[in-house]
Amino acid sequence: MRDASDSTQGTSSRSGPGFNRRDFLKGSGAAVAASAVATAVEETVAQDKDKLPANVVPAKPVPVKLEINGKAHTVTVEPRVTLLDVLRNDLNLTGAKDVCTTTNCGACTVIIDGKPVLACARMAVECQGKKITTVEGLGDGKDVDDVVKCFVKHDATQCGYCTPGFVVATRAFLNSKPNATLEEIRKGLGGNLCRCGTYDGVAHAALECASKKGGK
Numbered sequence: 001m002r003d004a005s006d007s008t009q010g011t012s013s014r015s016g017p018g019f020n021r022r023d024f025l026k027g028s029g030a031a032v033a034a035s036a037v038a039t040a041v042e043e044t045v046a047q048d049k050d051k052l053p054a055n056v057v058p059a060k061p062v063p064v065k066l067e068i069n070g071k072a073h074t075v076t077v078e079p080r081v082t083l084l085d086v087l088r089n090d091l092n093l094t095g096a097k098d099v100c101t102t103t104n105c106g107a108c109t110v111i112i113d114g115k116p117v118l119a120c121a122r123m124a125v126e127c128q129g130k131k132i133t134t135v136e137g138l139g140d141g142k143d144v145d146d147v148v149k150c151f152v153k154h155d156a157t158q159c160g161y162c163t164p165g166f167v168v169a170t171r172a173f174l175n176s177k178p179n180a181t182l183e184e185i186r187k188g189l190g191g192n193l194c195r196c197g198t199y200d201g202v203a204h205a206a207l208e209c210a211s212k213k214g215g216k
């Protein structure tokens with residue numbers, strides 16, 4: 001038996017499951033309205049394009065010169081493109097990982113002028129004239145950085161997604177504090193997250209490097 005809150009024939013219930021005709025029509029109307037607004041905005045932008053103030057630069061691709069791992073690169077990208085996207089999409093340097101894209105995980109860490117930097121939080125155009133090192137730059141095909149060797153020795157990786165960011169962050173940290181203690185290492189690498197929980201392996205890998213004065 002229906003109770004008073006149920007729909008009667010020809011009218012719809014708001015509380016019941018499913019998608020009724022009235023909701024559908026409302027949704028369609030909203031979609032049409034949204035589309036009309038988008039079109040109007042596009043037309044306004046197109047009309048106003050010639051009226052931009054002199055100090056406003058339209059977002060069109062520009063040549064960007066970057067020095068990465070000792071090599072000069074030039075890419076043509078819009079000013080809004082991040083260093084991380086340029087590395088991964090334009091230069092095929094996929095070591096820096098795109099995990100959160102919101103500066104929370106550290107998986108995209110690179111070294112810029114000696115400091116650890118989140119590549120997802122830097123526009124590529126900002127990085128011109130700076131020395132950029134990615135995880136690919138911590139090896140030359142014959143040998144690898146001691147940090148990498150220590151990560152392998154201490155099994156400091158599981159799925160590996162966070163690992164390049166941790167390796168680069170560790171290298172940058174040990175460059176600034178070669179004799180770091182375990183506690184300092186844990187704090188120093190606190191900006192990098194590992195969803196698999198390899199923190200202990202990472203910390204002990206870094207500690208072994210620190211016992212070699214930061215390694216090289």
Ligand code: FES
Pocket residue numbers: 097098099100101102103104105106107108109118119120121
């Ligand atoms: S992808 Fe850059 S901090 Fe997570």
Ligand code: FES
Pocket residue numbers: 157158159160161162163193194195196197198
């Ligand atoms: S090893 Fe899987 S996220 Fe760190």
